[in-house]
Amino acid sequence: MISQKYKTFYLGTAKKQLKKLSSLLLSLEKNPEGGILIENIFRLVHSMKGAAATMAYKKTVTFLHALEDVVEAAYHKQLSIDQSTIDLLFKTTESLEKNLKSIAKSNKEINLSKETRDLKNCCKHKTSKQIVKRTKSIVDDVHLDVEISVAPNKLNTLQNYLDDLLINVMKSKALAQKEGDAEMLSMAVSTDTIVNNLRRELERLRIVPLSDVLSSLPYLVRSIAKNENKQVELNIKDNDLSLDKSILDQLVEILIQLLKNAVAHGIQEGQRNGRVDLEANLLNDQMQIIVKDNGQGVKWQEILDKAIKKKVISRAKSKKMTLAQIKELIFMPGISAAKASNIVSGRGMGLSLVKNKVEDLDGDINVDSSKKGTTFTITIPLPLSIFRSFNFQLGQFNMAIPLLYVNKVVKLKKLKNFYNTKTFDYKRSKYKVISLAKKLDMPDLKALAKYVALLKYKDTKLALPVYSNVNDREVVMKKSPHILKSLDYIKGVAVASDGQVILILDINNLI
Amino acid sequence: MASKGKKYILFKVDGSTWAMPLLKDSQFFTCTEIAPIPAVDEAVRGLTYHNGKIITVLNTAKILNLNTEEKKKTCLLFTYNNDNYGLLIDEVKDTVKATRTFSDTKKKLFKKYIRVKKNKVYILEPVLIWKVVKIYD
Numbered sequence: 001m002i003s004q005k006y007k008t009f010y011l012g013t014a015k016k017q018l019k020k021l022s023s024l025l026l027s028l029e030k031n032p033e034g035g036i037l038i039e040n041i042f043r044l045v046h047s048m049k050g051a052a053a054t055m056a057y058k059k060t061v062t063f064l065h066a067l068e069d070v071v072e073a074a075y076h077k078q079l080s081i082d083q084s085t086i087d088l089l090f091k092t093t094e095s096l097e098k099n100l101k102s103i104a105k106s107n108k109e110i111n112l113s114k115e116t117r118d119l120k121n122c123c124k125h126k127t128s129k130q131i132v133k134r135t136k137s138i139v140d141d142v143h144l145d146v147e148i149s150v151a152p153n154k155l156n157t158l159q160n161y162l163d164d165l166l167i168n169v170m171k172s173k174a175l176a177q178k179e180g181d182a183e184m185l186s187m188a189v190s191t192d193t194i195v196n197n198l199r200r201e202l203e204r205l206r207i208v209p210l211s212d213v214l215s216s217l218p219y220l221v222r223s224i225a226k227n228e229n230k231q232v233e234l235n236i237k238d239n240d241l242s243l244d245k246s247i248l249d250q251l252v253e254i255l256i257q258l259l260k261n262a263v264a265h266g267i268q269e270g271q272r273n274g275r276v277d278l279e280a281n282l283l284n285d286q287m288q289i290i291v292k293d294n295g296q297g298v299k300w301q302e303i304l305d306k307a308i309k310k311k312v313i314s315r316a317k318s319k320k321m322t323l324a325q326i327k328e329l330i331f332m333p334g335i336s337a338a339k340a341s342n343i344v345s346g347r348g349m350g351l352s353l354v355k356n357k358v359e360d361l362d363g364d365i366n367v368d369s370s371k372k373g374t375t376f377t378i379t380i381p382l383p384l385s386i387f388r389s390f391n392f393q394l395g396q397f398n399m400a401i402p403l404l405y406v407n408k409v410v411k412l413k414k415l416k417n418f419y420n421t422k423t424f425d426y427k428r429s430k431y432k433v434i435s436l437a438k439k440l441d442m443p444d445l446k447a448l449a450k451y452v453a454l455l456k457y458k459d460t461k462l463a464l465p466v467y468s469n470v471n472d473r474e475v476v477m478k479k480s481p482h483i484l485k486s487l488d489y490i491k492g493v494a495v496a497s498d499g500q501v502i503l504i505l506d507i508n509n510l511i
Numbered sequence: 512m513a514s515k516g517k518k519y520i521l522f523k524v525d526g527s528t529w530a531m532p533l534l535k536d537s538q539f540f541t542c543t544e545i546a547p548i549p550a551v552d553e554a555v556r557g558l559t560y561h562n563g564k565i566i567t568v569l570n571t572a573k574i575l576n577l578n579t580e581e582k583k584k585t586c587l588l589f590t591y592n593n594d595n596y597g598l599l600i601d602e603v604k605d606t607v608k609a610t611r612t613f614s615d616t617k618k619k620l621f622k623k624y625i626r627v628k629k630n631k632v633y634i635l636e637p638v639l640i641w642k643v644v645k646i647y648d
Contacts, residue, residue, distance in 0.1 A: 160563025396547045440549050478565045481558065482594045483551060483646055493558060493565050501546035501558040501565065 010055050011104050017048050018100065022093050022219035025086065029222075032081035042071045048096075060099060063112040066119035067092055073123055088122055091115070093219070152206070152246050159202055163476050163495070166195045166386070170474055170497030196386065208245050210238040210280055213252050217259060221276060224263045232263050232274035241280050243287065247361060247380065251289070254357050257350045258291040258376050266295030266374050282382075289378040298369040300326050303335060310334050327367050331355040362480070362491070381491065389475045389494065390453060391502060393468035394436055395444075398502045400494065401455070401464070403472050405507060408454045416449045416465070424452055424463035431463035434510045439489060457507045475502060517612075519625060521604035521632060522587055524571045525579045528604060530625055530632045536590045539603050542568060554644045556599065561588070566595040567646075574598075574635075574643045575621070591637050592647070598635070 024041050028034060049064035070089070073079035095115045102110045169192045176185035218234045225232040243251070259276060267274040277292045300323070307313045307329045313321070329335050333352040358365045363380035389400035390409075410426060418424075419438055424431045431454055437443070449465035456462070475494035484490050484503070491506035518533035531537070545557040545568050554573035559566050568586060572579045586597030609625035612634065616622065620642060623634045641647045 163563045394549075397549055398546050478560075481565050481567045482592065483548060483555060483558075483567045487548070487550065495560045495565070499543060499560050501544070501560050503546070503548070 006055065007103070007107065010051055011100060013051060014048065014096075014100055017044055017051075018093060018096055019216040020044055021048075021096075022090075023215045025089050025093065026218050026222065028081065028089075029086045032086070035075070038071060038075045038081075042068065042075060045071055057103065057109050059109040059112045059116075060096075063092075063095070063099075063116045063119070066116045066123075069123050070119050079123065085122065088118060090219075090223075092119065094223075150205070155202065155206055159199070162195065162199050162202060163478070166192075166199060166476055167495060167497055167499060169195050174497055199386065203244075206244050206246070207242045208248060209240070209242045210248065211236075211240075213248050214238055214255075214278065217252075217255065217278070220256060221259055221263055224260055225267075225274070228264055228267075228269075230263065230267050230269065230274055231272065232267050232276060234259070235275065235277045237277070237279040239280055239282070241282060241287065243382075250357060250361055251378075251380070254354050254378065255289070255291065257354050261350055262291060262293040262295065262374070266293035266297075268296045271295065283379070286379045286381050289380075290375060291378075292373060292375040294373040296373075297371050298330065298367070298374055300369070303329050306335055307332070330367060331365070359485075362485075386474065386476050388472050389502065389504065390470065390472050391496075392451075392453075392466045392470045394440065395442055395467075397440075398500060399436075399505055400473075400475065400502045401453075401505050401507060405455045405457050406453050407456050409466075409470060410452045410454060412450060412452060416452075418449050418452075418465040419443065426452075426454060426463070429461060431461045432511070433463045433465065434507075435465070436489075436505075436510070437465070437467070439510065455507065457511070460511060462507070462511065473497065475504075477504070516608050516610055518606055518608050519632075519634065520587065520606050521627065522598075522600040523602035523604060524575060524600050525577045526601075528627070528630070528632050529571075529575075530607070530609075530627075530634045531587060531589065531598075532634065532636065533606060534589050534637075536588065536595075538588045539600075540586055540588060540597070542584050542586050542597065542599070552645050555646070559586070559597065561586075561597075564595045566597045568597045568599060569640065569644060571598045571600055571635075574640055589637055596637070596640075 021041065021044055024037060024044065028037050028041065031037065045064055045068050049061055049068060052060040052064060067089075070079065070085070074081055074085070079085065092115065095110075095112060099110045099112065102108055169188060173185065173188040173192055176188050214236050217236065221232055221234040255278065259278070262276045263274075266276075273294065275294045277290070279290045279292075281288045281290075304313075304318050304321070304326055308315050308318055312329065312332055312335065331351050331354070335352075355365055358378055358380070361380045363378055365379075366377045368375045368377070388403040390403045390406045391398070391400040393399070418433055418435055421433050421435070424433050431452075434455075448467045450468070451466040451470055453464040453466055453470070454461070455464055473496050475496050477492055477494045480492040484493065488509045489506055491504045494502045494504050496502060519530040520533050520537055521528055521530050522539075523529070540561050542559045542561075545559050547557040548555060554570050556568040556570045559568050566586070566588060571583075583599040583601055585600050585603060587600050587603075588595060588597050590596070607625070607627055609627075612623045612625055613631075614622050615624060615631070615633070618633075620639060621633050621635060623636065624631045625634065626632070
């Protein structure tokens with residue numbers, strides 16, 4: 001059946017269109033006279049109607065036709081865009097969302113007759129004259145954007161095959177070098193370039209602009225604020241950043257929870273200038289996302305009292321806690337800043353889930369709060385893909401760090417014990433020693449350091465004692481398995497040309 | 512408890528036959544090299560690479576509390592929570608279909624079994640592995 005075959009595609013497109021509609025309606029609320037905006041809304045609704053008609057969703061078509069009438073009446077100035085019209089239009093997006101969910105779940109449309117009637121009544125009551133024949137100028141210009149939706153798991157499979165191919169190419173390059181076969185080497189290098197380009201293109205397919213996903217958030221904030229009887233404005237500054245779609249999907253869940261909290265608990269009732277800022281920045285190899293509200297701030301004493309009441313900590317312990325430790329309490333299950341729970345938030349689970357989700361992304365979350373508001377700062381590492389690494393053995397473990405951090409490798413004149421050494425002097429410079437052997441509790445290695453790798457990381461000079469022979473290789477970063485999550489000093493896992501699995505160290509957590 | 516025609520993969524570890532429910536991604540492969548991981552459960556042998564995927568290799572003998580020296584190279588691949596795991600095994604056997612599973616109340620873990628040619632073959636359910644291997648605490 002054609003309809004069934006294309007249902008997934010229809011749903012994917014319709015969800016995007018709905019997001020776009022919400023975003024356009026938000027702009028229209030700010031600028032009700034925006035003729036171009038209304039025209040764009042009309043085009044969008046027309047496209048949505050066309051897609052629903054292709055799928056034979058009759059109720060949806062009738063509903064969207066009524067919506068089209070309202071928008072067209074507004075376009076011809078036969079209907080004024082006041083707050084009640086805007087509210088009605090926003091209500092249509094809610095109905096359409098419910099409808100899409102129902103179609104996704106059971107392939108059945110919901111009953112939209114009341115909503116359709118409301119739209120028709122709006123036209124009847126508010127327009128000065130009945131809507132006449134559709135104006136050609138709008139309809140004729142309507143065009144449909146053609147997009148292809150690909151499930152992320154299909155991209156993952158493709159990427160896995162490509163990684164295998166890439167590793168084989170690396171292998172043939174190394175073999176050609178070893179054999180001294182210039183022709184074969186040239187061919188391997190050229191194939192390597194092609195496969196690398198292919199991989200980068202594939203990665204690019206997975207990368208989506210933050211704005212694509214964040215654009216639906218102002219509508220969400222508006223809707224929560226309305227339920228809470230508050231006025232809150234959401235300002236988004238995405239700095240034109242993009243991110244892997246799978247990370248972004250998880251990130252948006254985190255942001256939704258933080259925004260719910262900010263509106264429900266941060267912004268006070270009756271506060272006139274309620275404002276939430278969402279900003280994304282790039283810091284070295286990390287993305288930083290800040291969610292900041294200008295609300296009442298977190299009352300840390302209340303959090304502390306609740307933690308004592310819930311027996312998360314003892315009263316005696318609470319007296320010795322630093323502010324940083326108290327701040328950590330807010331991320332524990334059952335501790336919430338809200339006095340009463342409601343449908344939006346306040347059950348004390350939100351922030352603990354947020355922290356778990358951030359940690360799933362190998363990220364970190366911090367909170368700062370004063371009487372002027374609360375700021376949550378999330379940092380998540382950006383995935384590395386193909387890079388040259390500095391490789392060594394630590395006992396039986398294959399380890400590496402990205403070569404870009406290594407300034408120099410010093411061969412020691414004699415084996416040196418670094419187990420309890422804090423600094424290493426080299427050419428009048430002092431380097432802070434990273435004692436991996438100590439971190440991993442491997443005292444047997446303490447007298448065997450052969451080399452010292454001098455690193456520069458975030459303006460810090462570091463010395464990494466190495467206990468084995470070293471080399472640099474091109475590696476392909478892979479998805480980190482769950483088993484590595486508990487090891488904070490390991491950033492992830494990579495594969496070399498011979499298929500060897502290498503643990504990539506997280507320098508940030510080793511300092 | 513009855514389960515209609517469920518498929519199981521049979522394999523041998525230390526002379527005894529075990530079954531694992533046939534999952535979408537179930538397959539056998541040969542581990543070429545296993546990279547150890549520091550500070551993990553002793554039943555985790557390390558990581559290996561196969562068909563573009565990183566696989567966490569588990570020592571099946573340790574999971575089943577068998578004291579055999581582990582020299583195995585064949586892995587039974589399965590996925591759990593979007594992660595890939597490989598169970599080190601001695602020998603690949605058949606895939607069978609069982610209409611019923613039984614429970615051995617005398618056993619503490621991996622109680623369920625199927626009957627294959629009148630023999631009891633205990634089932635190694637992935638979800639029960641994490642009761643022995645502490646990965647998902």
